[in-house]
Amino acid sequence: MAAYRQQYEQWAEGQLGEIRRHNAAITAMTTGLRNGDPEAAVEYFSAALYASTGWPEGLPRQVSAAYDAGARQLVLNWELPRYDVVPEAKSARYMINADQVKDSPRPVTQRRTLYRDVLAQCLLLVLRDLFAADEFGALESVALNGFVDDHDPTTGRRAPMFLGTVMASRSTFAAxxxxxxxxxxxxxxxxxxxxxxxxxxxxxxxxxxxxxxVGNGVVTHGGGEEPDLYEMDPIAFEGLVADLFRAMGMQAVTTQRSNDGGVDVDALDPTPIRGGKIVVQVKRYRSTVPPTAVRDLYGTVQDAGANKGVLVTTSHFGPGAHTFANGKPLELVAGSELVDLLHRHGLRGRLGSEGGGQAPVPAQRTAPDSVREADDDDHNVLGMYWSGNVALDVCALVCHGNRVLDDDHFVFYNNPRTPDGTVRALVPLAPDKAAIQVSFDALPERADRLVVIAAIDPVANPAADLSGFTDAGIRLLDAEGTPLDRLDVSDGRDDETALVLGSFRRRANGDWEFVTGGRGYRGGLEELVQDYGIEVE
Structure with a gap:
């Protein structure tokens, strides 16, 4: 009990220290603002823009500003969204027979009109937020310039291009x-x-x-060199994650390195009902976070009596990790999501050195068309099982959308593996009747889907159909053969001889999720693979 009390007092003292430092900074800023200090004014109004609840999530937040104390004018450049914020497609229609989504393009003039309206709304929103935040009478007017950070069509170089500018007085805007x-x-x-x-x-x-x-110092937020999260000191990285939780409105402190019980950051969400204690583990990895790390976090959540566990990584998670976390009080934050959260809350960070820090670089993703051998220790096994004695060929298609990458990425009895070995047929072990090994993180960059199919073996059962294909499923195993989950698939139907069992689809953050299939074919394997772009002679 004494040790627990000492631990609590250390935690409480750390919390009070954070509160004192925060309050002291607020006092210094407000005092400077009342005295017309340019630096305090820029910091205060920049913070107001970053804290705005009206600014849509996902839009850029980069500001460069200076304060003219004599004129009581804030002069700032604010980043605006690029043209692609307006979707190129006007509408989308799902074509059930082809299992495809067909887009209807938006007219160019309509898209341009909508984009101008978005830009104007953004500039008006910035003005509104600035004047609304001015509780000290520091602003008589605002000179606002809106820019996009993109490649200049004239020079081809990346540069800020001003698309809107306005100077508004408080009295005019208030009317x-x-x-x-x-x-x-x-x-x-x-x-x-x-x-x-x-x-x-x-x-x-x-x-x-x-x-x-303006003539005095210009303060910039949101631009400049982003720190590389891969190269960041581990303790500094944990501190950055704690900063993120605080920026999201929670209380958060890093734990001591010794005897931390597997917890890197202790957080407390004060939100009623859904809030509570959160334990955070931080993994600064380049390769896939193994499911064992997620299982360890779950044990820590139970041991600590926490309401929730969060695993934050610079890398990404495989299907096994997501499968284990499903339905549990766990949240997995992959590298690309982490970078997005940092930017959204006024913090900085990037993954790797590509692009000069302009955009997050997904961890451990191969370049388009590159080939690398799969790591034997970093794969999953898909074990297929079903009732009945019907003989089936279980195959896999490595696809982009609904098209196989090429014939070599169709794994079946005459082509038991892809050229890079990322997908290969295995001899099944009981209770499975078929098995496929997949190294999800080594699949080609352009591949966003792995489709698993089954078809009647025309040699063993020339007159059979899939009516005997029942009680079927896929066992998801890790590299050591440990079961991670059972994935349900559809039963077969009369007169059908081939069936799409399901597909693993790459999410935007690089992780994979399983989507159950169910479409059947009467023309067997030949008809099915033709739908995925394979020519059958």
């Missing part, structure tokens, strides 16, 4: 009824601002006043 205005008309006519007529082509406007014109 607006934003709920009733047309955003473009309000910005251009009501506030006498400028907005690019062809923002889709990055036709720039000339900003009226930029931060460099």
């Amino acid at each position: 607006l009824h934003l709920e009733q205005v047309n955003a473009v008309t309000c910005l251009v006519d009501g506030l006498r601002g400028q907005l690019s007529t062809r923002p889709d082509q990055y036709a720039a406007v000339r900003p009226g006043r930029v931060p460099e014109d």
